[in-house]
Amino acid sequence: MIALLARDLRLAVRAGGGFGLSLAFFLIVTVLVPFGVGPEGGTLARIAPGILWVGALLACLLSLDRIYALDFEDGSLDLLATAPIPMEAVVSVKALAHWLTTGLPLVLAAPVFGVLLHLPGPAFVWLVLSLGVGTPALSVLGAFGAALTVGLKRGGLLLSLLVLPLYMPTLIFGAELIARGASGGATTTPLLMLAGITAATVALVPFAAAAAIRVNLR
Amino acid sequence: MLAIESLAVARGGVAILEGVSFALSAGQALVLRGPNGCGKTTLLRTIAGLQPPLAGRIVAPGDVIAYGAHADGLKATLSVVENLHFWAAVYGQPARVATALAEMNLAALAHRAAMSLSAGQKRRLGLARLLVTGRPVWVLDEPTISLDAASVELFANALRAHLGTGGAALIATHIDIGLVATATLDLTAHKARAPQDGGAAGGFDEAFA
Numbered sequence: 035m036i037a038l039l040a041r042d043l044r045l046a047v048r049a050g051g052g053f054g055l056s057l058a059f060f061l062i063v064t065v066l067v068p069f070g071v072g073p074e075g076g077t078l079a080r081i082a083p084g085i086l087w088v089g090a091l092l093a094c095l096l097s098l099d100r101i102y103a104l105d106f107e108d109g110s111l112d113l114l115a116t117a118p119i120p121m122e123a124v125v126s127v128k129a130l131a132h133w134l135t136t137g138l139p140l141v142l143a144a145p146v147f148g149v150l151l152h153l154p155g156p157a158f159v160w161l162v163l164s165l166g167v168g169t170p171a172l173s174v175l176g177a178f179g180a181a182l183t184v185g186l187k188r189g190g191l192l193l194s195l196l197v198l199p200l201y202m203p204t205l206i207f208g209a210e211l212i213a214r215g216a217s218g219g220a221t222t223t224p225l226l227m228l229a230g231i232t233a234a235t236v237a238l239v240p241f242a243a244a245a246a247i248r249v250n251l252r
Numbered sequence: 253m254l255a256i257e258s259l260a261v262a263r264g265g266v267a268i269l270e271g272v273s274f275a276l277s278a279g280q281a282l283v284l285r286g287p288n289g290c291g292k293t294t295l296l297r298t299i300a301g302l303q304p305p306l307a308g309r310i311v312a313p314g315d316v317i318a319y320g321a322h323a324d325g326l327k328a329t330l331s332v333v334e335n336l337h338f339w340a341a342v343y344g345q346p347a348r349v350a351t352a353l354a355e356m357n358l359a360a361l362a363h364r365a366a367m368s369l370s371a372g373q374k375r376r377l378g379l380a381r382l383l384v385t386g387r388p389v390w391v392l393d394e395p396t397i398s399l400d401a402a403s404v405e406l407f408a409n410a411l412r413a414h415l416g417t418g419g420a421a422l423i424a425t426h427i428d429i430g431l432v433a434t435a436t437l438d439l440t441a442h443k444a445r446a447p448q449d450g451g452a453a454g455g456f457d458e459a460f461a
Contacts, residue, residue: 036341037337037338037341037342038338038342041327041330041334041338044330044334045327045329045330048329048330105325107323108323108324108325108326108327108328109321109322109323109324109325110325110326110327112297112302112319112321112323112325113319113321113325113339113381114325114342115301115302116300116301116302116317116318116319117339117342117343118315118342118343118344119342251302251303252302252303252304
């Protein structure tokens with residue numbers, strides 16, 4: 035399993051691996067929004083939590099179809115399915131690799147992008163915490179959506195439509211956590227809800243994703 | 253090591269083979285023959301556990317089968333040795349990489365990226381992957397495609413060594429690999445009957461019955 039993780043990370047940073055694509059997309063969104071809505075600090079500060087989360091979510095969505103598509107095309111997925119690693123572990127490791135190459139860079143870069151959106155000072159801690167706790171759920175849910183569409187050519191559209199509703203709770207509680215952090219409100223409830231969603235997703239969804247892959251490989 | 257009892261398999265919801273039975277013991281190789289589309293690949297995928305059989309049983313101890321498909325499962329941006337190390341680690345056999353490279357005559361190419369290999373070299377790497385699994389039963393789908401005569405000989409040697417050390421192999425192929433003692437099973441005789449003639453219905457029909 036460590037070998038699989040190491041391989042996926044290595045593939046992501048090699049030529050054509052797509053590492054940095056999500057980060058660049060996130061950057062584009064956060065740079066463009068101030069131009070679109072105007073430079074007025076109060077407005078930007080108010081919409082910043084939502085924009086940052088929507089940006090992170092779309093950036094994550096961008097690379098989802100690559101989770102298994104390349105492995106499916108070159109036959110690795112068939113071989114992994116017959117290898118002595120349970121499919122659930124393959125799914126979990128691939129979701130982890132996806133998070134390490136898309137979610138984690140977003141979490142680390144978010145404070146810089148927060149400055150671009152005039153995010154209030156006290157909210158920065160909550161921004162990092164919110165994305166850090168919430169983005170693993172995006173990767174795991176995305177791995178499930180990608181598993182459902184693994185055999186389809188150009189399954190990206192269907193994948194986005196399948197996954198977006200599943201992302202809603204994370205988006206709502208994630209943005210709410212930052213907004214409350216910015217205004218000095220009570221942050222415990224959204225933080226616990228966000229953490230709960232991620233914990234449940236990471237624990238349960240790999241089983242569903244593995245079942246979907248097994249069906250799709252038939 | 254591997255016994256197949258009146259197996260029926262379906263592809264895309266249509267039953268294509270039925271009543272396939274054979275047994276493989278240590279040191280034996282069985283060659284599957286039949287025209288294109290007769291169900292060789294589907295049978296091998298079923299035996300490898302990638303899809304459930306329509307009927308019948310596959311009797312094998314756990315973790316004995318190494319499946320080699322049409323696609324080699326190589327990562328173009330990884331080097332030859334990185335590809336092999338990955339599969340060796342998955343199967344917990346890191347010590348086999350060097351011998352596999354040598355047996356498939358890939359040592360000189362070890363640090364080349366897989367994308368710069370020729371089709372035959374890729375196939376040799378795919379077969380080397382099989383060697384690093386350390387599994388006793390090889391289930392191979394057209395293993396000699398795009399290999400030249402010398403490479404087919406390499407493969408035949410590896411296969412002979414594998415059978416000699418108590419392995420077994422099930423191979424779908426159209427060419428003569430040059431093994432003396434191989435049994436051959438022609439799948440034409442096992443073509444599935446249509447459901448109205450008493451054949452098994454495919455999974456698709458079942459789901460909508």
